[in-house]
Amino acid sequence: MTRVFVTVGTTKFDELIENVISEENVKVLIDRGYTELTLQVGHGSHLPSPGSCSGLKMDAFRFKDSISDDMKQADLVISHAGAGSCLEALGAQKALLVVVNDKLMDNHQLELARQLHSNSHLLYCTCSTLTETLKTMDFSTLMPFLPGQPQNFAKFLDKALGIA
């Protein structure tokens, strides 16, 4: 089974959800070999009913205590540009496609997604280019996202504070 997990975090991003489950994009996903689609729609105005995408096993929910299982089981994560969602997906070493909500201007959360994109850790598009991106996306060119090094911070602080 090849799973896609779509997440919008604690926001609402109806345009993304509607786009992903549009007939056209469902067809592209099937063509690319995906068989299951899970949607986390947050505060979105519409909770799609399960099984409404023909050809794909689809499930949808608003929130869960933890989405880490959904992340782990996914082969592709499609996410809003939120820092928390991006870091969680990359931390789980998942192929990540970030869809930017271009109706949200000047959101500092975009900074991180943009930077991670220019460092080749994720793919990046908008709702209007989603179909094209799904058709052509190639994750093999991306760089792995290595975990941060808090031990360097600890070493520095020990020295600065005189801890032997």
Next chain:
Amino acid sequence: MELQTLLLGVLSGCSLIILCFLVRLFVVLREGPECKPGAKGPVCILVVAGSGGHTTEILRLVGSLSQSYRPRHYAIADTDQMSEDKIRTFESSHGDALKEHQYTIHRIPRSREVRQSWSSSVVSTLYALLYSVPLVFRLRPDVVLCNGPGTCVPLCAAGLLLGMLGLKRVVLVYVESICRVENLSLSGKILYHLADYFFVQWTSLKDKYPKAIYMGRIV
């Protein structure tokens, strides 16, 4: 005429107090690098946990610290149950099993909600200061560690006040969130001038803020 003299007296008195205050602040800020609380034994640390992502990030940092950092006190916003749960889970898996109760959690009013306006932020920050000063004076931490939630500004200010009064030199450690790539957060902009050790996690910020410490991604 008499009123004028009186006013002049009051004004110059106030200026003198402010001047003393600034001189003292300058002196306290300069002695930061010489402050080595770890040389005398365990380091008492006050960790300011924000909400959501901030808390996850700061717990990664705390998780890298040795058992020399104890006791650990956590300050969280009073409306933030999720952070409390995260901290308790973290402490039960990382804390030294033999030395239980080496941590405490304290709640203070949130000084700034997301998207709150500047002017009302000032009022609520002052309100948070009312809670922060007694807390910090009671805990007397050696170190305050924070990473950007609004709550950390009044707590750091209270820490500085301890130093300025000569009661205890509190070392302020600030780690800007990984989410900040191009610009510092509001707390970061303020604490850049006050923190003893100020970390950023992207080179673009290091270029803009040369006093900052950059050692790659540390969360």
